[in-house]
Amino acid sequence: xxxxxxxxxxxxxxxxxxxxxxxxxxxxxxxxxxxxxxxxxxxxxxxxxxxxxxxxxxxxxxxxxxxxxxxxxxxxxxxxxxxxxxxxxxxxxxxxxxxxxxxxxxxxxxxxxxxxxxxxxxxxxxxxxxxxxxxxxxxxxxxxxxxxxxxxxxxxxxxxxxxxxxxxxxxxxxxxxxxxxxxxxxxxxxxxxxxxxxxxxxxxxxxxxxxxxxxxxxxxxxxxxxxxxxxxxxxxxxxxxxxxxxxxxxxxxxxxxxxxxxxxxxxxxxxxxxxxxxxxxxxxxxxxxxxxxxxxxxxxxxxxxxxxxxxxxxxxxxxxxxxxxxxxxxxxxxxxxxxxxxxxxxxxxxxxxxxxxxxxxxxxxxxxxxxxxxxxxxxxxxxxxxxxxxxxxxxxxxxxxxxxxxxxxxxxxxxxxxxxxxxxxxxxxxxxxxxxxxxxxxxxxxxxxxxxxxxxxxxxxxxxxxxxxxxxxxxxxxxxxxxxxxxxxxxxxxxxxxxxxxxxxxxxxxxxxxxxxxxxxxxxxxxxxxxxxxxxxxxxxxxxxxxxxxxxx
RNA sequence: GCGCUCGUAGCUCAGUUGGAUAGAGCAUCGGACUUCUAAUCCGAGGGUCGUCCGUUCGAAUCGGACCGAGCGCGCCA
Numbered sequence: 033x034x035x036x037x038x039x040x041x042x043x044x045x046x047x048x049x050x051x052x053x054x055x056x057x058x059x060x061x062x063x064x065x066x067x068x069x070x071x072x073x074x075x076x077x078x079x080x081x082x083x084x085x086x087x088x089x090x091x092x093x094x095x096x097x098x099x100x101x102x103x104x105x106x107x108x109x110x111x112x113x114x115x116x117x118x119x120x121x122x123x124x125x126x127x128x129x130x131x132x133x134x135x136x137x138x139x140x141x142x143x144x145x146x147x148x149x150x151x152x153x154x155x156x157x158x159x160x161x162x163x164x165x166x167x168x169x170x171x172x173x174x175x176x177x178x179x180x181x182x183x184x185x186x187x188x189x190x191x192x193x194x195x196x197x198x199x200x201x202x203x204x205x206x207x208x209x210x211x212x213x214x215x216x217x218x219x220x221x222x223x224x225x226x227x228x229x230x231x232x233x234x235x236x237x238x239x240x241x242x243x244x245x246x247x248x249x250x251x252x253x254x255x256x257x258x259x260x261x262x263x264x265x266x267x268x269x270x271x272x273x274x275x276x277x278x279x280x281x282x283x284x285x286x287x288x289x290x291x292x293x294x295x296x297x298x299x300x301x302x303x304x305x306x307x308x309x310x311x312x313x314x315x316x317x318x319x320x321x322x323x324x325x326x327x328x329x330x331x332x333x334x335x336x337x338x339x340x341x342x343x344x345x346x347x348x349x350x351x352x353x354x355x356x357x358x359x360x361x362x363x364x365x366x367x368x369x370x371x372x373x374x375x376x377x378x379x380x381x382x383x384x385x386x387x388x389x390x391x392x393x394x395x396x397x398x399x400x401x402x403x404x405x406x407x408x409x410x411x412x413x414x415x416x417x418x419x420x421x422x423x424x425x426x427x428x429x430x431x432x433x434x435x436x437x438x439x440x441x442x443x444x445x446x447x448x449x450x451x452x453x454x455x456x457x458x459x460x461x462x463x464x465x466x467x468x469x470x471x472x473x474x475x476x477x478x479x480x481x482x483x484x485x486x487x488x489x490x491x492x493x494x495x496x497x498x499x500x501x502x503x504x505x506x507x508x509x510x511x512x513x514x515x516x517x518x519x520x521x522x523x524x525x526x527x528x529x530x531x532x533x534x535x536x537x538x539x540x541x542x543x544x545x546x547x548x549x550x551x552x553x554x555x556x557x558x559x560x561x562x563x564x565x566x567x568x569x570x571x572x573x574x575x576x577x578x579x580x581x582x583x584x585x
Numbered sequence: 586g587c588g589c590u591c592g593u594a595g596c597u598c599a600g601u602u603g604g605a606u607a608g609a610g611c612a613u614c615g616g617a618c619u620u621c622u623a624a625u626c627c628g629a630g631g632g633u634c635g636u637c638c639g640u641u642c643g644a645a646u647c648g649g650a651c652c653g654a655g656c657g658c659g660c661c662a
Contacts, residue, residue, distance in 0.1 A: 064601060067608075077604060083642070090642070115605035116642080161662075203662060319660055330588080330658080337660040344662050372589050373657045398590060399656070440598075444591060445655055452597095459611065459624080467624050478621040518601070530599065533609075544617095544626045563621095585624065 035063050035514065038074055038105075038121065045100045046078070053086050053093075065511070072112070072120035073507070079117040090117025125503050129494040131510045135565040136489065140572050143512045147520060148189030152359050155181045157366040158278065159196040162271045163207040164232055165420040167411065168448055169368055169400045171281065175437035175578065176397065177366050178283040179525035182576045187520035189362075192286045196351065199267060200291040201344065206230065208263035212255065214239035215262065219248055232418065238266045277422045281430055282578045294350045300342045303350040304335050312384040322349075327380035349381045356387060364393045364523065369445075372396045395523060397442040403449040419450075428453045431579045435462035438577055439529035461533060466582055468536035469574065471543060472567040473583040479549050479560055486564070487557040496558040501542040505562065508538050509569050525577070532573045539566050 039061040046058055059081040066075045079094035086093055094113040101111055101119070110122040135142045157177025160166045178193065185191045210229040214236050217223055229235075242250070242265065250258050271288075278285070294300055304320065307313050312323045313335065320336035322345075335346040355363050367374070375394050382392050402409040402419060411418040425433055432453060439461065440446050457463070497506065515531045518524075548559045574581040 064604090066605080067600080068605075071605070075605090080604075080642070118605065198662065201662065317660085321660095334660045339660080341660085343660065348662095369590070369656050371657085371662095375589085396590075396656095401655090444598085447597090457624095461610070463624050464610085467622080471622060471625085475621045482621095514601095522602090527599090527601090530609085537609090540625055541627095543621085547621075549621050585622075 034510075035074065039063055041104050042076065042078065042097075042101065045097060045104060046082075049096070049100065053082070053096075055082070055085055057085075066120065071114065071118070072110070072122040074121040074123070076119050076121075077117070078119060079113075083117070093117065094119050125498060126495060128503065128506045128510055129497065132494060132506065132561055132565050133489045135509060135568055136561065139568055140575070142568060143516050143572060144186055144188070145513050145517055145520075146188035147517055148184060148187050150188060150190050151361045152192075153184060153189040153362045153364065154192050154194055154355060154360045155184070155364045155366070156194045156196055158283075159198070160274055161198050161203060162267050162274065163203055164230060164270065165234055165418075165422060166274055166277060167418060167421055168402045168424055171421045171424065171433060172400050172437045172442075172446070173366050173368070173397060174278055174281050174283045175434045176395075176442055176525060178281075179434075179438045179528070179577055180364070180366075180395075180523060182578070183516060183519045183525055183528065186516050186576060189520070192360075193284070194287040194289055195285045197271065197288060197290045198344075199271075200295055200347065204263055204267065205259070207266065208259040210235050211239050211242075211262045211266045212259045215242055215250065215258075218243050219251060221251065234270075238269055241269070273422075277425065280422070280425060281434065289351070291347055291351070294347055294354065295342075299354060300347045300350040303353050304342070304346060306353075307335070307349075307384055310384060310386070322381065322384060324377045324380035324384070327383035329376045329380040333377050345377065345381075348378065349385070352378070352382065352392060353385060356385070356391065361391070362393065363391060364395060366395045366397060366442075369396055369398045393523070395442060398445040401445065401447045403447055403451075405449065405451045409450075424448075424450060429457075431466070432457060432460050432462050434578045435460070435465075435529065438525050441524070441526050461529070462579060463585070465532045465536040465570070465574065466579070467585055468539045469567065469570045469581045470583060470585040472539070472563055472570070475548050475563055476560070476567070479556070482549060484549065484556060484560070487560065489561075492557045492561050493554055494558055494561070496555050497562060499546060501538075501545040502559070502562060505535075505538045505542045505566060508535050509565055512569050512573075528573060528576060532570075532577065535566070535570060535573065539570070 042061050042063075043058070046055075046061075049055075050058070059078065061076065061078060062081075063074045063076050066072060079090040079097065082093050083090045088096075091113065094117045098111050098113055098119060105111070105121075107124055107127045108121055109124045112120050112122075114120055138144075155177055157173045158166070158170050160170050181191045181193050206226060206228055207230060209226040210231075213223045213225050213229065217225075218236070218239055225231075242262065250261065253261070275285075275288075304313065307322060312326070314321055314323065318338040319334045321332045322335050324333050325331050333345055334343050335349075336342050352363065375396065378394070379389075379392065383389070402411065402424075409419055427450060428436075436448070436453065437446075453460075497503070511531070515528065519527045542562075546559060548556065548563055550556055571581045
């Protein structure tokens with residue numbers, strides 16, 4: 033019996049008692065899974081909620097409700113009033129058994145729900161500037177964004193993953209100047225390195241590659257033109273490197289969206305004009321301003337600078353307008369905490385465009401502090417001193433890295449200690465979960481070698497599964513769709529890792545207590561089915577988390 | 586100064602949107618491999634939920650004040 037069925041029955045009972053109890057309005061039926069096993073499978077605080085309307089104690093209300101509920105519920109073993117008014121439901125163990133064949137039949141599709149109702153949704157994340165390698169923070173957003181997208185898909189949203197390329201503006205020019213300067217330097221020319229230039233060693237590498245390929249050819253070229261050429265080459269190279277690193281992390285984007293195209297197609301100007309027509313724009317001090325303060329921002333913001341150049345804000349509005357025009361009904365942006373001050377104005381801009389309030393959702397993720405041992409790893413754009421995401425990925429490994437990142441709530445800042453991540457690798461939670469999967473594969477292989485065939489569903493007597501360890505495991509499997517719903521609605525993939533731990537733990541306990549392949553043929557078949565179902569869910573959870581499900585370890 | 590996020594066991598974190606005696610993992614200590622993988626399991630110790638008020642049947646959770654940490658407050662991106 034599932035939550036919704038139980039809730040329906042309770043609601044019916046309350047409605048029948050409406051006049052007798054003198055209820056004005058009906059409270060929502062809240063069912064929760066109690067933390068304590070002793071409190072049953074489901075629990076409701078309904079009596080507490082009703083006590084404000086009824087002149088009875090919660091205890092009395094609960095007792096009354098229970099006397100009616102008992103008649104309506106046949107899948108329930110026991111209903112009790114406890115803790116001063118909680119109503120606890122203990123389901124019959126048999127009622128869980130039909131889920132097992134369902135899981136087997138659905139396979140990887142088990143857990144799919146439809147709260148998304150196919151709405152076209154975009155998750156935009158990482159969006160690292162294409163002027164250098166990614167850092168550890170990008171890794172966090174890659175892991176979180178990709179898993180969130182996976183979960184939303186599972187929950188029935190139609191999802192696209194998008195990477196926004198900031199390939200327009202002054203930073204690209206500085207980038208090009210930096211490469212150009214290093215190019216000259218490598219070829220023995222005397223140059224002064226541009227102020228604010230990018231100091232990183234990777235700039236040398238890019239310059240070196242140009243030298244290797246084309247030699248001194250560009251020394252004669254006019255500096256402006258040369259920078260133009262280098263900009264394109266270097267940019268493509270960096271972007272390709274970003275793409276490859278993300279791919280190594282198992283993150284594949286559907287769309288790589290270039291900021292330049294917005295400018296080229298006149299979308300930025302078009303957007304400013306559109307806002308003008310909406311009456312949200314005015315001129316002051318030679319600049320063009322958007323009245324964001326009318327839509328909840330602290331002050332108005334500039335769209336077009338005094339010098340005629342649009343601001344980043346203007347092109348970002350155009351970008352989001354473009355998202356809207358591409359038919360997305362919901363857009364989720366994942367930004368680092370250093371951009372949180374930007375949220376208000378962006379939300380205000382969406383209002384100025386007259387989009388609904390829930391069109392744009394911004395997830396602000398707190399920063400990652402990189403440590404090696406106890407010491408913080410200093411990183412500076414200015415000096416170019418930095419440890420890249422790729423280096424960390426190679427050192428720590430994809431599975432551990434993704435699991436570590438996705439398992440933390442994005443609201444909290446996070447210390448990532450490279451030494452710890454490697455040293456503790458044996459005790460890393462990811463291996464605990466993966467090990468459960470590997471153990472399952474081992475059992476299934478063992479059974480196969482013994483010539484025990486995967487039984488057909490009708491052959492299995494599931495009611496043989498009645499030990500506590502077996503039932504606890506089954507109940508956990510039954511929870512899976514609820515977990516997907518919770519993760520999707522709260523946009524919180526980290527909750528899935530908690531489920532993964534719980535499920536793995538219950539499997540390990542089951543494994544210790546219940547011999548699967550035994551002399552008892554019927555029991556063996558029933559347990560094999562349970563093991564197979566566990567494997568199905570575990571594998572799917574790991575897939576959603578972007579972590580591999582090894583067959584042996 | 587203002588705004589956002591965080592503060593729970595020695596460490597890393599949960600705590601189902603206000604519920605029952607605040608829970609896991611790591612670390613520490615003590616147990617369990619002749620059997621499908623011991624990267625596992627079982628047990629023990631460990632807490633002023635940053636502090637103080639308030640809201641109510643009931644607060645780690647909501648509100649206010651304060652303390653502490655991080656981030657932000659550009660005609661930068």
